[in-house]
Amino acid sequence: MLGKMGLKPYTIYEIKDLTRGEPDSPKIASFKLKPKDGQKFDFVPGMFSSLFLNPEDKLFRSYSIASCPTDDYMEFMIELINGKFTSRLANLKAGDEIYVSEPRGAFLYEPDDSHSDLFLAAGIGIAPFFSMLRYLKSKDMKRNVCLFYSIKHREDIVNAAELEGYKELGLNIIYTVTRDTDNGTWQGERGRINTQMIQNHLGDYASRTIYLCGGIRFVKDIVDELKAKGAKDEEIKRDIWGE
Ligand SMILES: Cc1cc2nc3c(=O)[nH]c(=O)nc-3n(C[C@H](O)[C@H](O)[C@H](O)COP(=O)(O)OP(=O)(O)OC[C@H]3O[C@@H](n4cnc5c(N)ncnc54)[C@H](O)[C@@H]3O)c2cc1C
Known part of the structure; x- marks a missing residue:
């Protein structure tokens, strides 16, 4: 399955806390990742990728891509809910490696002049x-x-x-x-x-x-x-x- 998902190693170059709110506000972090081989994935806005901490791991979760296709990095905005995967994401730091699947999905942004x-x-x-x-x-x-x-x-x-x-x-x-x-x-x-x-x-x-x-x-x-x-x-x- 992992081969089919087209996993690639990325390096985390920035983790930013986006939380600004009240005690019951969601805790959201932005993760910016760069491909280790310099070849970024192509995608259409709206697509998602799955993240793995280790390519051999069975545990993965999917996240919408928040960055622009023309950026030289991929950004994910993740609510850290202390679940199985997000509790592990919360321990990551800049410089750590993470595996990203080839972007996919049917939620595709296709701006069209005939519609707003x-x-x-x-x-x-x-x-x-x-x-x-x-x-x-x-x-x-x-x-x-x-x-x-x-x-x-x-x-x-x-x-x-x-x-x-x-x-x-x-x-x-x-x-x-x-x-x-x-x-x-x-x-x-x-x-x-x-x-x-x-x-x-x-x-x-x-x-x-x-x-x-x-x-x-x-x-x-x-x-x-x-x-x-x-x-x-x-x-x-x-x-x-x-x-
Ligand atoms: C296509 C796709 C795109 C996604 N994009 C994003 C994204 O951009 N950002 C993001 O933060 N998550 C996104 N998710 C959700 C993400 O995949 C995980 O489900 C989420 O991070 C929880 O994983 P976990 O292992 O920490 O929690 P688990 O241990 O798997 O689950 C704990 C429980 O929390 C529930 N849960 C999941 N997300 C939330 C939430 N935000 N608030 C409250 N309860 C929740 C689950 O349904 C489950 O019942 C996306 C999911 C899919 C399928």
Whole structure:
């Protein structure tokens, strides 16, 4: 199986803590990796790779690629939940080796002039959207893209300044916080992303290509809602991370 996955050794050159929030905020780390042989993988924004700490290991986990295809490194944004694999990732340091599978997946970003985009991200589900936005920026492609991004607390927004910068490309961002611990100072949306919230901001969104990513509950619930409102299953591109 490992041979089929096309594993390559990479070196970790930077690990950065992206956590800025409250005690119950997710602990997220960015891992930047460079291929040991200098030959980086090609990929389409939205794809994922599997990471192995050792090529002989049976234990691996898959992660969306957050970097841009033109970067000379691969970046993964990983929520360290102290599970089987992430507890081991948490002990890694710059200079360590890690094995990366050939990128794959069906959640492919294919910007198309006939459609504008609707991105829906819950928590660490933002990771593949960084790859997509970085790709648009690398091509200086201005598009009508609307991103709904739910986080527990406002401090949990990953790379907030970078996201704000994409407004120059036409990105409209609606943040929604799901925990109410800010003493009423948050002016934006609250609660999980839902179709009513989308409609309130966009009106008719039927002509948009919908990309969504997050935990299995978020994806299932929002897909059911979108379908109930008339979206066709095949028009909703999704990345499902759970079983
Ligand atoms: C295609 C794909 C892309 C993915 N991309 C990313 C990514 O970019 N970033 C990322 O952090 N994860 C991503 N994941 C999830 C990742 O593969 C692991 O499931 C996750 O890191 C937990 O692994 P673990 O071994 O530490 O936990 P385990 O010991 O395997 O699991 C512990 C439990 O936690 C649940 N769980 C998994 N992720 C979370 C979470 N974020 N919050 C709460 N509970 C969780 C699992 O369903 C399981 O029940 C992706 C998964 C897939 C299939």
